[in-house]
Amino acid sequence: MNTGNKILIAGLLGAGVLFLLPFFSGNGGWQGDGIPPYTIAEGVVRGEIHVDGGHGYTGENPYLQYFELPSGEVRYARLYVPVWNYDSGDSIRVTVNGNEIAIRQEPDYVSAWGIALYCLDANTSLRAGLNEVSVLSENPGGGPYGITLASVSENSSLPPVRFWINEGNYALTYTNKKDSVTSTFKGTSPGKNASLYAMLVAGTEGERDELYFDSVNIGSDVGSSAQGKYFDLYSVLVSPKGMESTLCFERGDEGYLHPCVAVLVSDSESDSEFLKLHEQKTAKGGQVPLPVIIVSLLACLAVVLRFRRK
Amino acid sequence: MKYGRIFILILVLVLAVSWAPGVSASEAVSGSSASSLGCSLEIPLDNNLAPDVLVAGHSWERARVNIENPGTEPLYNITVFIKVPEGLETDLSTQPYLITKEGQKITAEIGDLAPGQSASLLLDVKPPASIEFKKQVAFTLQAVYSEGVQKSEHKVSIIPPPSWMTYFTILASLLLFVGILAAIKHSGALDLFSTVDLITIALLAAVIAVVFRYLSKLINLGWFDGLVIAIPTVVLMVVALQLVRKPGTATLLFTCVLLISMVVWGSHIMWLGFYLAEGVVVDLQVFLFRMDYADRRLTAVIYGVSRGVVSTLVFYMLYAPVEWKISYAPWYIGLQLAFACAGGLIGGLLGYDTAVKMSGARL
Numbered sequence: 001m002n003t004g005n006k007i008l009i010a011g012l013l014g015a016g017v018l019f020l021l022p023f024f025s026g027n028g029g030w031q032g033d034g035i036p037p038y039t040i041a042e043g044v045v046r047g048e049i050h051v052d053g054g055h056g057y058t059g060e061n062p063y064l065q066y067f068e069l070p071s072g073e074v075r076y077a078r079l080y081v082p083v084w085n086y087d088s089g090d091s092i093r094v095t096v097n098g099n100e101i102a103i104r105q106e107p108d109y110v111s112a113w114g115i116a117l118y119c120l121d122a123n124t125s126l127r128a129g130l131n132e133v134s135v136l137s138e139n140p141g142g143g144p145y146g147i148t149l150a151s152v153s154e155n156s157s158l159p160p161v162r163f164w165i166n167e168g169n170y171a172l173t174y175t176n177k178k179d180s181v182t183s184t185f186k187g188t189s190p191g192k193n194a195s196l197y198a199m200l201v202a203g204t205e206g207e208r209d210e211l212y213f214d215s216v217n218i219g220s221d222v223g224s225s226a227q228g229k230y231f232d233l234y235s236v237l238v239s240p241k242g243m244e245s246t247l248c249f250e251r252g253d254e255g256y257l258h259p260c261v262a263v264l265v266s267d268s269e270s271d272s273e274f275l276k277l278h279e280q281k282t283a284k285g286g287q288v289p290l291p292v293i294i295v296s297l298l299a300c301l302a303v304v305l306r307f308r309r310k
Numbered sequence: 311m312k313y314g315r316i317f318i319l320i321l322v323l324v325l326a327v328s329w330a331p332g333v334s335a336s337e338a339v340s341g342s343s344a345s346s347l348g349c350s351l352e353i354p355l356d357n358n359l360a361p362d363v364l365v366a367g368h369s370w371e372r373a374r375v376n377i378e379n380p381g382t383e384p385l386y387n388i389t390v391f392i393k394v395p396e397g398l399e400t401d402l403s404t405q406p407y408l409i410t411k412e413g414q415k416i417t418a419e420i421g422d423l424a425p426g427q428s429a430s431l432l433l434d435v436k437p438p439a440s441i442e443f444k445k446q447v448a449f450t451l452q453a454v455y456s457e458g459v460q461k462s463e464h465k466v467s468i469i470p471p472p473s474w475m476t477y478f479t480i481l482a483s484l485l486l487f488v489g490i491l492a493a494i495k496h497s498g499a500l501d502l503f504s505t506v507d508l509i510t511i512a513l514l515a516a517v518i519a520v521v522f523r524y525l526s527k528l529i530n531l532g533w534f535d536g537l538v539i540a541i542p543t544v545v546l547m548v549v550a551l552q553l554v555r556k557p558g559t560a561t562l563l564f565t566c567v568l569l570i571s572m573v574v575w576g577s578h579i580m581w582l583g584f585y586l587a588e589g590v591v592v593d594l595q596v597f598l599f600r601m602d603y604a605d606r607r608l609t610a611v612i613y614g615v616s617r618g619v620v621s622t623l624v625f626y627m628l629y630a631p632v633e634w635k636i637s638y639a640p641w642y643i644g645l646q647l648a649f650a651c652a653g654g655l656i657g658g659l660l661g662y663d664t665a666v667k668m669s670g671a672r673l
Contacts, residue, residue, distance in 0.1 A: 059357070229370060
């Protein structure tokens with residue numbers, strides 16, 4: 001077999017490996033647009049909804065965040081750990097008050113070039129008062145953007161509140177040319193006072209984005225790294241306009257913006273308490289971008305043509 | 311035999327990485343041993359970043375004050391007073407100690423520390439939006455406890471915001487680009503490139519910009535990720551030099567890489583200077599070696615290594631502070647430089663063999 005044929009076979013084998021690689025390596029490369037934040041939990045409870053978090057990408061390992069929870073029993077709690085530069089094989093180890101609650105490799109949601117969101121139920125590990133959450137990450141060149149907690153604490157001396165906890169991870173970027181994404185809250189009460197919390201990552205100060213609630217502008221440059229590098233937990237008072245409220249994130253000038261969590265807490269019209277947990281959605285696996293396929297085919301064609309000519 | 315050498319080189323790199331400082335978890339700097347209370351400050355907390363350096367215009371950076379009782383007797387009623395330098399904004403997050411802020415003064419009540427016990431305070435520090443020149447400021451740490459008082463200073467450098475450098479970099483890149491275009495037009499160098507040459511360059515650039523960049527995210531080799539893209543990039547650069555054999559081939563190749571990246575991945579024009587630098591340095595060497603288009607194994611390796619050195623230095627010393635306003639630790643830059651040289655060496659050797667086979671004749 002002459003050298004030309006050897007290289008031709010090597011080129012074709014290389015092309016084959018290229019197309020098979022994504023199937024073997026799991027999530028990798030461009031990991032899709034992600035999932036817009038959707039309701040994972042909602043309900044009515046006598047008590048308080050606590051949403052807090054921080055503190056941006058710092059490169060510290062383990063990554064520490066403290067949460068001061070209000071009095072009462074923690075009925076539901078969801079910890080959110082957004083991570084920069086997730087690749088297959090990376091992992092996080094989450095400890096709450098010194099007790100390990102999870103070692104996770106696969107994130108719950110991942111989008112763009114590996115911006116991941118881990119979501120963990122932490123009802124039984126958290127307590128009223130001060131709580132320490134620690135995340136030890138195995139992620140060269142990456143790590144947590146922050147830790148955010150959305151918790152529901154029962155306290156019968158307080159009036160009932162209606163809440164919605166929405167989670168996801170959607171890539172608003174110039175790369176995928178996605179400029180806006182919405183997240184809905186079903187069953188809102190028009191005219192009631194409500195508090196809205198939105199956690200976004202990858203936002204940059206000075207790159208102006210917009211946030212709308214029921215078509216009313218409630219914030220500009222919300223993704224401004226206000227709580228730390230590339231981490232924002234924005235809170236604002238809102239008033240629902242109808243029975244279904246829509247939160248709209250507009251990318252504006254931001255290069256990258258990932259809305260991950262949105263929590264709405266409003267006065268409740270009803271006294272009957274309930275907690276409804278929705279099924280978690282899974283994102284579609286990473287797809288090989290079209291330009292990669294086209295260029296690979298062209299390169300293979302060029303190699304074939306070159307050696308056929310010889 | 312040569313693959314055996316490449317294997318040995320990779321092995322040496324693996325060992326170098328495992329011995330590099332900062333790869334393993336670093337210990338907190340302990341305080342003065344003369345005192346019975348250790349009190350020190352760490353900023354930033356990322357081991358890969360230069361210690362005690364903040365880049366103005368950057369967002370919040372986390373700092374940790376470590377208080378330790380290294381003695382054999384317990385220490386009681388410890389209160390730590392921290393005086394934050396003017397111009398630095400601070401924020402205090404929830405933490406296990408009562409901590410208050412009044413202007414630039416922070417007071418933290420630690421309480422008692424048993425022998426060997428330690429405590430950590432967390433501060434979020436934001437450097438000023440801009441300063442004219444690099445300056446050094448000092449945090450004053452004063453720990454008061456029943457048995458005595460300890461006072462220390464912790465100096466931190468603030469590097470000027472590189473915003474002016476951003477504009478300068480973009481302007482210089484554009485001027486260089488325009489200058490190169492003018493020189494090419496004046497000398498008629500572009501006419502030297504045949505249609506086949508231009509298609510070859512465009513195709514190789516597309517493979518680097520689209521396929522290699524995509525593949526680099528599929529492979530997770532931790533510290534060796536840089537090699538994943540450096541080796542094949544150098545291979546294709548050497549192939550381009552040998553196949554096209556025209557002055558300015560490398561510059562045109564890397565300029566095309568950026569242009570394709572801008573279209574496909576949305577890369578910023580600001581990176582033009584980065585791509586031009588690695589192309590220009592190779593083309594200059596082609597002239598220096600009397601129009602040697604990587605025709606020898608040695609020149610292929612030299613081009614690969616110098617491209618790696620220039621791109622690494624330009625990235626870590628200029629673009630990282632400019633684009634992300636972070637200052638990498640010297641050891642980390644050195645490590646990346648070693649990887650870049652290894653990538654250039656391996657890529658140069660493989661590229662030479664590939665190019666010779668592709669061009670169909672050993673020169």
